[in-house]
Amino acid sequence: MNGLKLPFMNAPVLPSEALQRVAAEAVRRSHAAEPPTGRKLPLRVGSRASPLALVQTRNFLTRLTRFCPVLRDMGAFQEYQISTEGDRNLVQRLAEIGGKGLFAKEIHEALAAGRIDFAVHSLKDLETNLPPGLVLACTLKREDARDALILRDRDVKVDPQRPYDCLPEGALIGCASVRRQAQMLHVRPDLRFCLLRGNVQTRLDKLRAGACEATLLALAGLRRLGMEDRVDVVLEPDQMLPASGQGIVGVTVRESDLELRELLSAIEDPEARAVSTAERALLAELDGSCRTPIGGYARIENGVLKLSGMIASEDGTFLLRREIEGAPLEAARLGTELADELRRDTPAHIFDEMRRP
Numbered sequence: 001m002n003g004l005k006l007p008f009m010n011a012p013v014l015p016s017e018a019l020q021r022v023a024a025e026a027v028r029r030s031h032a033a034e035p036p037t038g039r040k041l042p043l044r045v046g047s048r049a050s051p052l053a054l055v056q057t058r059n060f061l062t063r064l065t066r067f068c069p070v071l072r073d074m075g076a077f078q079e080y081q082i083s084t085e086g087d088r089n090l091v092q093r094l095a096e097i098g099g100k101g102l103f104a105k106e107i108h109e110a111l112a113a114g115r116i117d118f119a120v121h122s123l124k125d126l127e128t129n130l131p132p133g134l135v136l137a138c139t140l141k142r143e144d145a146r147d148a149l150i151l152r153d154r155d156v157k158v159d160p161q162r163p164y165d166c167l168p169e170g171a172l173i174g175c176a177s178v179r180r181q182a183q184m185l186h187v188r189p190d191l192r193f194c195l196l197r198g199n200v201q202t203r204l205d206k207l208r209a210g211a212c213e214a215t216l217l218a219l220a221g222l223r224r225l226g227m228e229d230r231v232d233v234v235l236e237p238d239q240m241l242p243a244s245g246q247g248i249v250g251v252t253v254r255e256s257d258l259e260l261r262e263l264l265s266a267i268e269d270p271e272a273r274a275v276s277t278a279e280r281a282l283l284a285e286l287d288g289s290c291r292t293p294i295g296g297y298a299r300i301e302n303g304v305l306k307l308s309g310m311i312a313s314e315d316g317t318f319l320l321r322r323e324i325e326g327a328p329l330e331a332a333r334l335g336t337e338l339a340d341e342l343r344r345d346t347p348a349h350i351f352d353e354m355r356r357p
């Protein structure tokens with residue numbers, strides 16, 4: 001995948017030059033008697049305040065400084081943790097309080113106002129239409145995109161082919177995601193759902209304390225937090241289609257900050273860019289919020305991008321899955337096309353249901 005040129009990378013990028021320039025500038029400043037002109041160091045990196053967000057930020061900075069060690073030696077970064085509405089409101093479903101924009105609004109504001117220079121996001125939580133003046137400068141290599149089932153009673157035997165069979169009739173599942181809920185209900189209409197919000201650790205603690213029988217979490221988050229051992233079954237994409245961008249970390253910057261955009265493009269993972277472009281185009285075309293049970297998952301096999309899409313009613317009685325494949329360069333078009341196809345074959349009342357205030 002290396003060397004893949006994607007249509008949205010309009011300006012020719014010369015990562016090594018950009019890196020050299022930033023590194024040289026950092027060294028120059030470290031020797032400068034005068035206060036530096038131009039860009040001020042440290043570079044300020046913002047993220048949410050959750051343990052997962054902090055781990056992701058550290059991983060990203062590690063990756064960046066591996067390319068540009070002088071930045072690490074300079075202590076060139078300052079981390080800012082920004083509390084968002086999505087973190088504070090743990091009572092309601094995301095869908096009810098306004099969707100995924102809530103996890104990023106304050107971060108976007110800080111970036112736009114110049115209080116931070118770049119921001120690290122779980123791409124899954126980042127709305128598809130970014131505020132004007134901000135761009136997704138880089139997508140990092142994808143961690144496992146799959147969802148994981150975590151049981152309260154860890155002694156039961158689980159058949160990976162039929163993972164929900166181990167759950168008792170009418171079992172209560174702690175899950176705030178309409179996408180996961182609809183896909184589970186499609187297979188097990190008897191299951192009941194309750195909210196289990198908060199960060200990953202909080203959710204696992206509530207599960208253990210008996211709040212519910214089971215929960216679903218992204219494997220990526222658990223792995224990054226070193227909690228993969230809590231997983232009972234990893235769900236395959238044909239059992240539980242992941243959310244668009246799941247497992248991918250993305251970095252936003254000001255559109256006008258060409259220097260930082262160039263620097264970040266050096267650590268961009270082209271495969272993650274291609275698959276997330278397809279998944280996010282699908283999501284944008286269908287709805288673009290998390291009010292709707294929508295899944296989108298793409299991978300590249302032998303140079304071919306394969307995108308799966310899913311749309312469902314909240315109760316899981318309606319569930320439609322489709323696939324499309326084509327060249328990675330066509331990622332955005334593939335996403336839009338698959339969305340159009342899914343929309344065409346989805347009864348209108350499903351969309352009406354989604355638009356309910």
Ligand SMILES: NCc1[nH]cc(CCC(=O)O)c1CC(=O)O
Nearest residue numbers: 122124217218220221246247248
């Ligand atoms: N909505 C919260 C969120 N955002 C990203 C992840 C996991 C990490 C990732 O997908 O990269 C999680 C937790 C979860 O869904 O279990």
